[in-house]
């Protein structure tokens with residue numbers, strides 16, 4: 001093996017170790033008991049605490065779209081803020097380790113409430129296979145993985161399928177964004193989720209059109225109940 005290759009591998013390993021031992025918000029070195037975020041940045045996270053709030057603003061945003069049992073998000077998404085960077089790093093900067101870590105954080109903070117009561121399964125919003133191939137992972141699945149590790153709930157990645165390849169959501173707004181995702185999902189095996197209480201998992205709720213499109217694919221299942229959990233919510 002050439003010296004250059006050794007050096008390259010050493011540099012890559014050092015960079016990886018630096019990422020895992022440094023708080024991505026403030027860049028301080030993490031203590032052994034701190035998971036991905038330092039204690040100060042974790043404490044200062046702009047939490048919604050919507051799970052403690054009946055008829056919270058996230059639920060109201062989804063009212064009238066589909067029958068919703070409950071919804072919450074861990075934090076507010078403020079574009080350009082250091083906490084919004086977490087989502088950006090997870091989705092676009094290869095920090096897939098942040099997904100399970102943030103999922104575990106969400107679950108630990110919610111499990112003292114009744115939020116997970118009677119949930120049967122976690123349903124991460126699927127990516128189209130082309131998007132997943134491009135990105136090599138699904139950030140909603142990574143969040144669900146962390147939630148499953150804490151709650152023990154199963155993750156269902158088979159039932160819901162994204163059948164349309166949509167262009168980047170960030171470039172769509174308002175009505176055009178809605179058109180972009182409607183009829184985007186389908187159930188592989190109709191009837192398989194009958195009578196179940198599913199928890200849809202996504203990274204950021206903006207207009208709610210993606211989650212509504214998921215619910216549209218699910219809502220004809222007899223007796224299904226749908227709740228929503230996202231890492232962040234924009235615009236509230």
Ligand SMILES: [Zn+2]
Pocket residue numbers: 023024025026027028037038039040041042
């Ligand atoms: Zn920090």
